[in-house]
Amino acid sequence: MHAFTRFSEYILMAWQALVSHKLRSFLTTLGILIGVTTIITIWTTIEGLNQYVFGQLSNIGASTVYVQKYPWVIKGDFWKYRNRKNITYKEYQALVQYCTIADHISPEVFAPKKVSYKDRKFDNIFVIGTNEEYSFTANVAPEIGRFLTELDVRNKRYVCVLGREVTDQLFEKENPLGKRIRIGDKKYTVIGVLEKKGNFFGQSMDNFIVVPFGTFRRVYGGHRGMRVALLTNKPERLEEMKDQIRGILRRVRKISPAEEDDFAINQQDMLTSLYKSLTSTLFAIVFVIGGISLLVGGIGIMNIMLVSVAERTREIGIRKAIGANRKNILSQFLLEAIVISSIGGVIGIVLGYFGGSAILSQMDLTSGVSVTSILIGFGFSTTVGVLAGFYPAYKAAGLSPIESLRYE
């Protein structure tokens, strides 16, 4: 027999059976609908977040490591990190001298400062003191003007490079190059403006100012803690570089072999894996909730299919009398269960997509229609349809034609 003819016939039969009980069909599929909606909502949200978070995390180059006092992701006891020493300039110099695998090394110190130009004043602008290598380690490039040069840094010049947002706030439409702005108590000449980086969870990534490292230290003090960014151009040597850094710092700090490191080597993948473990926990929770409503939905479908088989015993008898075999009856009722639960699935996919988009738009993010989420919604609902429909369909297939025909 032509499989497709038969299949389309069953779908048609299923459809007719379902529209003849519209309300009942809808109530039956409600559990599936809710389950799929939940799962797809979260799926869409997380996919939107992923795209965004991974996009942003890639701003922190994958091959850059940061030597710092604290690790980015703290596991266990926070207090044991409290007594650590700050990373010092001497240690930075040791890294510059001995870390041969790193291609670019930048020292970084930060502080929020008051910034003003003419009558425009802003508190708490993030100021970074670093060197010319920062454009590599932080992957930034000037949109106009230039970045810091070795000379700026060596001569501790009063020059600065602005993030896009700071520029817009201070200068509006005025050309910033060559203008002098006040940072804290000193005046600096603007030499460049950086390309826009965008937002990260509502936080602007363009709201900062870069000044030469030495200038920063001279003006704001040299005692504070710093971090050192190291970048290798050979990603495959990243682990080797981390080992080298560890060796240098342990030597400089005279850490005995039995002791743990008292510094952290941070890297983008720590954040990536933190994010992944957060989202996978979220996923697990949602799958449990969604799974429960799918289970309840499945039980509902099984129940209604059993009722339907009993109600239509005579129909089954008629079909068998004129030549339907077990497989024909089984397929008919199984497909009916699959169709009813897929309808819930399809509505769930659509609602879930809108739900996810609504959540994302609260975070100023957008989402795309993802093939995966459609497949997931469809996969779940048809699987539930098959599992819930099989027993009733099997029962229908096994009915004896004579007894079914006699059934009132």
Added chain:
Amino acid sequence: MLIRIENLTKIYQLGKVQVRALNSINLTIEKNEYVAIMGPSGSGKSTLMNIIGCLDVPTEGRYILNDRDVSNLTDDELAQIRNKEIGFVFQTFNLLPRANALHNVELPLIYNGTPRAIRRQMALEVLEKVGLAERASHRPSELSGGQRQRVAIARALINNPSLILADEPTGNLDSKTGEEIMQIIRDLNDAGNTIILVTHEEHIAQRCKRIIRLLDGEIIKDELNDI
């Protein structure tokens, strides 16, 4: 020879009680015969029809249909034979209530994989034969009893079966409509179809060419009838 039945017995087990619905039946029926099976209620008419129609299997004995022993086939093999060889007409019509006349008639063709377009064509042709072509899109509830039975006859005919089985086909109809149905069945026989008809009404039996009388699961009389 279309049907050969040898020592056929059907026993129903009801708890500890055995009901011998058919007891050692022997019977042959040729192609193009027109047979009535008569007998009082409970004499085993329907039981015999069910076995002849491959809806049920005998407890003992053999049933050979079209040179094939069908006494011990599986459910699915029986379903295939019902589909190809047998057309049923029931007292209660047994149409699908939600399907229209055309769909009811083409139903047997769905189960042998006939493509839709051909199905439609064939179903319309048989509906035409029973004079119901213009009612093709009506549901059973929109048809009279006689019309419903004609739809059922059209459905029985659609696969061009070797055998048409009618169990009290006029039982639910008034006498005038019953007459019309009997005329259609007669015409089918004239056109070459083999017909077996169950009835407990003498005047219906008298319109058939052969009358088999059952009592308590046994054939008590098997005679030709001149019409």
